[in-house]
Amino acid sequence: xxxxxxxxxxxxxxxxxxxxxxxxxxxxxxxxxxxxxxxxxxxxxxxxxxxxxxxxxxxxxxxxxxxxxxxxxxxxxxxxxxxxxxxxxxxxxxxxxxxxxxxxxxxxxxxxxxxxxxxxxxxxxxxxxxxxxxxxxxxxxxxxxxxxxxxxxxxxxxxxxxxxxxxxxxxxxxxxxxxxxxxxxxxxxxxxxxxxxxxxxxxxxxxxxxxxxxxxx
Numbered sequence: 001x002x003x004x005x006x007x008x009x010x011x012x013x014x015x016x017x018x019x020x021x022x023x024x025x026x027x028x029x030x031x032x033x034x035x036x037x038x039x040x041x042x043x044x045x046x047x048x049x050x051x052x053x054x055x056x057x058x059x060x061x062x063x064x065x066x067x068x069x070x071x072x073x074x075x076x077x078x079x080x081x082x083x084x085x086x087x088x089x090x091x092x093x094x095x096x097x098x099x100x101x102x103x104x105x106x107x108x109x110x111x112x113x114x115x116x117x118x119x120x121x122x123x124x125x126x127x128x129x130x131x132x133x134x135x136x137x138x139x140x141x142x143x144x145x146x147x148x149x150x151x152x153x154x155x156x157x158x159x160x161x162x163x164x165x166x167x168x169x170x171x172x173x174x175x176x177x178x179x180x181x182x183x184x185x186x187x188x189x190x191x192x193x194x195x196x197x198x199x200x201x202x203x204x205x206x207x208x209x210x211x212x213x214x215x216x217x
Contacts, residue, residue, distance in 0.1 A: 012082035015092075016074050023115065026058045027066050041111035042103050042170075052112065053100035059113040061165070069115045072149070076122035079141055084129070087189045095121035095177045102173040112167040117174030120156070123149050124178030132186045 030037055041056040043049025060066040081088040099117040123145055130142030156172040 008082065012085075013074075013078045015081060015089075016077035019077070020070055020074055023058050023060065023066060023070070027060055027063060038111045038113055041113035042100055042107060043111050044104050044107035044109060049104055049111075053097060053104060056100060056111075056113050057096065057115040057118050060115075061113065065114060069119060072119045073115050073122075076119060076126065076145075076149075079126055080122055083126075083138060083141065084185075084189045087185050091125060091181050091185060092122075094181055095125065095174065098177040098180070099170065099174040102177070103167070103170050106173065107167065107169040112170050114167070114170070116155075116167065117170035117177075120152060120171045120174035121178035121181075123152060124175045125182045126178075128179050128182035129186070129189075132182065133190055135190050138190060 026037060029035070037055075037059045038061070039048075040052060040059050041049070042052030060069065077092065080092060084091060096118055099121050103112055103117065126138075127142050127145050130138040130140075130145075133139075152171075153175075155166075156168055156175055158168050
């Protein structure tokens, strides 16, 4: 059993680890060759910005930006692939592309880069899915996300950031994408916990104490 569980955990972290390595490779390439790949970000309402829907989550402004996203991305993405095996890939890629596509429509006129939108999408997907399914392990994940990432909700409001180089629009589109997909896939993947209740119509135990009590005179 322990061996099987270990195998499931390793399978769930394989894809997140691979994508995370790709993000670090991109940033290392920028450093080694002294190039800036921010032009691969989403630039709203411009044809040149459409390429960012595919590449922007892989590009980060600096190592601090990448480090800040790495831990959250790895944890949330691994949870998705562990608890939602059957729908993990379609859910992930739909969050990936929908958040970027919507960002292309509503974002400010600037290059938007980083995996924050996906992180918001993963967090909202796991949170809403846990509530919808009423499955104890999934609801436990919901509580953990609330505890660890509850403050993320402020990141979708423009007034929360004084710095203009933080894409609250990317956070917002990721959050909405996660919610939409959690509702869309509500009948797929893990099922709600079903409880078996005693049938009230069953015949009473003939040996029950109260059946053997004789009325007093």
